[in-house]
Amino acid sequence: MQSKYPAGRLPEPPNPIADDGDETRFCGTCAFSSACIAAGYDKPELAELQCLVEHVGPFRAGEHIFRTGDPFRAIYAVRGGTVKTRMVDKEGREQVLGFYLPGEVIGLNAIYPEHFPCDAVALDTAFFCRFSFPAMSALASRVPAVQKHLFRMLSKELGTASLLAGDHSADERVAAFLMDLAGRYAARGFSPTRFHLSMSRGDIANYLRLAAETVSRVLSRFRAQKLIGIEGRELELLDPVRLRAIGQALLPD
Amino acid sequence: MQSKYPAGRLPEPPNPIADDGDETRFCGTCAFSSACIAAGYDKPELAELQCLVEHVGPFRAGEHIFRTGDPFRAIYAVRGGTVKTRMVDKEGREQVLGFYLPGEVIGLNAIYPEHFPCDAVALDTAFFCRFSFPAMSALASRVPAVQKHLFRMLSKELGTASLLAGDHSADERVAAFLMDLAGRYAARGFSPTRFHLSMSRGDIANYLRLAAETVSRVLSRFRAQKLIGIEGRELELLDPVRLRAIGQALLPD
DNA sequence: CGCGGGGCTTGATCGGGATCAAGGCGGCGC
DNA sequence: GCGCCGCCTTGATCCCGATCAAGCCCCGCG
Numbered sequence: 001m002q003s004k005y006p007a008g009r010l011p012e013p014p015n016p017i018a019d020d021g022d023e024t025r026f027c028g029t030c031a032f033s034s035a036c037i038a039a040g041y042d043k044p045e046l047a048e049l050q051c052l053v054e055h056v057g058p059f060r061a062g063e064h065i066f067r068t069g070d071p072f073r074a075i076y077a078v079r080g081g082t083v084k085t086r087m088v089d090k091e092g093r094e095q096v097l098g099f100y101l102p103g104e105v106i107g108l109n110a111i112y113p114e115h116f117p118c119d120a121v122a123l124d125t126a127f128f129c130r131f132s133f134p135a136m137s138a139l140a141s142r143v144p145a146v147q148k149h150l151f152r153m154l155s156k157e158l159g160t161a162s163l164l165a166g167d168h169s170a171d172e173r174v175a176a177f178l179m180d181l182a183g184r185y186a187a188r189g190f191s192p193t194r195f196h197l198s199m200s201r202g203d204i205a206n207y208l209r210l211a212a213e214t215v216s217r218v219l220s221r222f223r224a225q226k227l228i229g230i231e232g233r234e235l236e237l238l239d240p241v242r243l244r245a246i247g248q249a250l251l252p253d
Numbered sequence: 254m255q256s257k258y259p260a261g262r263l264p265e266p267p268n269p270i271a272d273d274g275d276e277t278r279f280c281g282t283c284a285f286s287s288a289c290i291a292a293g294y295d296k297p298e299l300a301e302l303q304c305l306v307e308h309v310g311p312f313r314a315g316e317h318i319f320r321t322g323d324p325f326r327a328i329y330a331v332r333g334g335t336v337k338t339r340m341v342d343k344e345g346r347e348q349v350l351g352f353y354l355p356g357e358v359i360g361l362n363a364i365y366p367e368h369f370p371c372d373a374v375a376l377d378t379a380f381f382c383r384f385s386f387p388a389m390s391a392l393a394s395r396v397p398a399v400q401k402h403l404f405r406m407l408s409k410e411l412g413t414a415s416l417l418a419g420d421h422s423a424d425e426r427v428a429a430f431l432m433d434l435a436g437r438y439a440a441r442g443f444s445p446t447r448f449h450l451s452m453s454r455g456d457i458a459n460y461l462r463l464a465a466e467t468v469s470r471v472l473s474r475f476r477a478q479k480l481i482g483i484e485g486r487e488l489e490l491l492d493p494v495r496l497r498a499i500g501q502a503l504l505p506d
Numbered sequence: 507c508g509c510g511g512g513g514c515t516t517g518a519t520c521g522g523g524a525t526c527a528a529g530g531c532g533g534c535g536c
Numbered sequence: 537g538c539g540c541c542g543c544c545t546t547g548a549t550c551c552c553g554a555t556c557a558a559g560c561c562c563c564g565c566g
Contacts, residue, residue, distance in 0.1 A: 089502050095419050111408035137401065141394055148390065154407035155364035161414035166348050167462040167554095170523070201544065209420040211524050216545055232532095232544085249342050420524095423553070454514065464554050469515055485514085485562095509566085520555075530545075536538090 052135035055079070057127030065120040065128065066107070072114050074130045075107035081126025082198035084207075085118045096207040098160075099123070099181075099199055103188045108154055123198040163250055164209070173208040174218045176247030178228070182237055193240065197233040305388035308332070310380030318373040318381065319360070325367050327383045328360035334379025335451035337460075338371045349460040351413075352376075352434075352452055356441045361407055376451040416503055417462070426461040427471045429500030431481070435490055446493065450486040 057079070059065060065076060065083060083100040097118055100106050110116045111133070140147035163176075186192035197204070201219075205212040222228045227243055229236035237243060244251065310332070312318060318329060318336060336353040350371055353359050363369045364386070393400035416429070439445035450457070454472075458465040475481045480496055482489035490496060497504065 091502075093502075097418065109408055109411040112405045112412060113408075117412055137397070137404070141397055141400060144390070144394055147394060147400065151390070151403065151407070152365045154404070154411070155362055155366075158362040158407070158410055158414060159365060159370055161411060161418075164418055165350065165414075165462070200542090209418070212543090213525080213545080214523060217523095220545070249344075249346075453512095465513090466515080466555085467553055470553095473515070507566100510564095512563095513561090515560075516558090518555100518557080520553105522552100522554095523550105524552095525548100525550075527548080528546090531543085533541090533543105535540090 052132045052139065054130040054132075055127065056130045057081075057125075059122040059126045059128075061122055061124050063122050065122065065126075066116045067119050068116055070116045072107070072110035072116055072133065074132050075105055075110075075136070076120070077105050077129040077131065078102050079127040079129055082123040083120050083126055084123055084199060084203060085120050086206075087118045094206060096203055099203075099207065101181075101184050101188065104184070105153055108157055111154075123203075159252075164207075166250065168250055170208075170210050170214050170218050171221075172247050172249055173210065174204075174215060174222070174247075175227075175243045176250035177204065177208055178235070178237065179240065179244050179247050179251055182240065193237045195235055197235055305385045305392065307383040307385075308380065309383045310334075310378075312375040312379045312381075314375055314377050316375050318375065318379075319369045320372050321369055323369045325360070325363035325369055325386065327385050328358055328363075328389070329373070329381040329383050330358050331355050332380040332382055335376040336373050336379055337376055337452060337456060338373050339459075340371045347459060349456055352456075352460065354434075354437050354441065357437070358406055361410055364407075376456075412505075417460075419503065421503055423461075423463050423467050423471050424474075425500050425502055426463065427457075427468060427475070427500075428480075428496045429503035430457065430461055431488070431490065432493065432497050432500050432504060435493065446490045448488055450488055 056076075059081070068087065078100050080102050083106060085097040085100070085106060087095045087097060089095065100120075106120050107116065109118070136146070136150070140150055163180075168176075181195065181197075182192040185195050199207075200212075201215050202212045205215040208215065219228070219230055222243075223230055227237075227239045227246075229238055309329075312334070321340065331353050333355050336359060338350040338353070338359060340348045340350060342348065353373075359373050360369065362371070389399070389403070393403055416433075421429075434448065434450075435445040438448050452460075453465075454468050455465045458468040461468065472481070472483055475496075476483055480490075480492045480499075482491055
């Protein structure tokens with residue numbers, strides 16, 4: 001659990017931050033940025049966007065952003081930190097649905113049921129932009145770019161959901177998982193070859209439908225084969241080309 | 254491949270049907286019915302809806318409604334028949350993504366990439382309502398009910414995509430598959446306890462990430478246990494309560 | 507009519523990954 | 537400091553479902 005805070009200093013409990021004085025900077029990596037820019041920082045729509053967005057956080061590792069069954073009122077864009085979504089069945093078994101990095105959006109799967117169908121749990125200290133969904137829908141009716149953006153985000157997530165579907169070997173899954181993360185970090189301007197895994201081996205395993213021991217073994221083998229460097233949760237991709245080849249059946253293109 | 258047509262008589266090649274004189278009847282089972290009704294059959298919006306919808310079909314078993322890579326211009330509501338969507342990787346291995354029954358909609362996962370990411374193949378003789386997506390988006394901007402309906406359909410499909418994700422036994426998967434189909438037939442007004450499986454054992458197995466032999470064995474065992482009656486592709490659910498219990502980990506609620 | 511092919515079923519064997527088990531490492535509280 | 541606990545790694549064994557194999561049924565076709 002790395003923290004961006006000095007050791008011992010606990011961050012504030014989660015609550016809206018009316019204005020952190022830094023919209024433009026973090027918005028550059030945000031999934032909504034193009035919608036926000038389309039709405040126009042210099043146009044009247046900006047005022048409306050400001051009304052419907054709230055900055056919330058920080059949440060610390062293990063804290064819930066929302067819980068299964070909570071009424072759906074808003075979607076959340078990750079501003080910083082990492083989140084996992086998960087379902088817990090009635091026998092208490094956890095099922096990890098996805099990991100979300102800065103700039104990505106959680107809560108879209110709650111629109112239809114009108115209640116969150118899963119938990120969202122912070123994996124490290126995390127911050128969010130909270131968008132009231134009724135307000136967002138109303139805005140989308142008036143601003144086609146916002147509507148288009150929502151459609152695209154929903155459709156995009158449909159595509160990623162079907163990635164996990166296939167029956168593939170543990171090697172393929174792990175390689176594809178690492179390359180997927182790398183691509184998503186790259187898309188947000190982070191290094192695609194060196195990054196920190198915010199999630200435990202157990203979470204990775206659960207997400208990939210493997211046992212934690214299997215993930216551990218595969219990572220060890222990849223290290224022995226000089227495909228990656230890994231120490232704890234610090235990862236370096238040493239041979240992205242070969243990794244991509246291993247995971248290709250699960251990766252786009 | 255059973256056909257609804259007299260043997261030997263080939264149906265017309267797929268093409269738009271301007272008016273089959275029966276909108277109200279088939280629209281009752283259509284996924285868009287609430288949106289259509291909201292738009293109002295007695296209001297000016299009806300005219301716009303009529304402009305953006307085309308009736309296409311019939312497609313015969315094995316024919317493609319769209320193919321991977323086709324430019325995305327429209328979504329399709331199934332009016333009659335059954336469809337599978339599938340991806341084919343570069344080694345030629347097929348991956349079945351889903352089955353679609355009358356009243357359900359295909360093509361939503363193409364919005365983001367702007368090209369269809371999968372094939373849609375008719376499993377029996379099938380008909381569709383084809384909705385131009387640009388026109389649909391424009392209409393959604395003016396008619397909130399249409400926009401809401403699109404959001405809900407997208408979100409709903411997100412939920413079903415995560416159903417397959419878990420690592421579950423063959424029994425659980427097959428039981429959940431049968432109960433899911435039953436529920437969807439029931440929602441459209443068909444019998445939930447007796448229906449025809451339009452897809453082969455191989456397709457079911459591929460969809461559930463099992464081998465065809467495994468599906469066959471599970472179905473035989475379910476029959477021996479008096480959970481189902483099955484002969485070829487004709488299915489009867491004899492003990493839905495127990496089936497639901499077996500598949501519960503994969504089923505909603 | 508015989509033939510061939512695809513879909514389905516059933517039996518036998520095999521293997522990848524789950525599970526069980528043990529031990530190491532590091533952080534934290536007392 | 538010490539002990540505890542969670543996370544991670546590595547080894548040994550087991551089991552479910554894949555794979556290989558054979559045969560059946562049905563149907564279309566020469």
